[in-house]
Amino acid sequence: MSVLPFPTHMLAEYLPNEADERIAVTVYGLSLLAISGFIAIVWHYALWQQLVTKDNSEDDVRALTSKLGPSLASYAVVIGLGLWQPKVAVVLYFAIALFMVIPFRTVLREARRKRRS
16 A cells, blocks of 8 residues: 555656656646646635735735746646656656745845845
């Protein structure tokens, strides 16, 4: 019995076989694209219905909104790349996830503020 979630388990199981590896990486990418797409839909709906609280700064809201479009496009491009270079695609999936999670603007803003102090 596997303890890994389905797409991750599939990747680990099929990496040794190149043909199966391409299919696994493509299915994994499609899963990530679907998840990102649903997140974008829910986020834009929340903005449209004014469900985002006033506690969030305008910069934070804008930063998240600006990351959603490029991540969808990036996943679509990397899915295509995964058909030729599956291992590279897995690394790029990880890089896209880091791009979505790490608030680079906030980190840079804090670094500049500390440097000025």
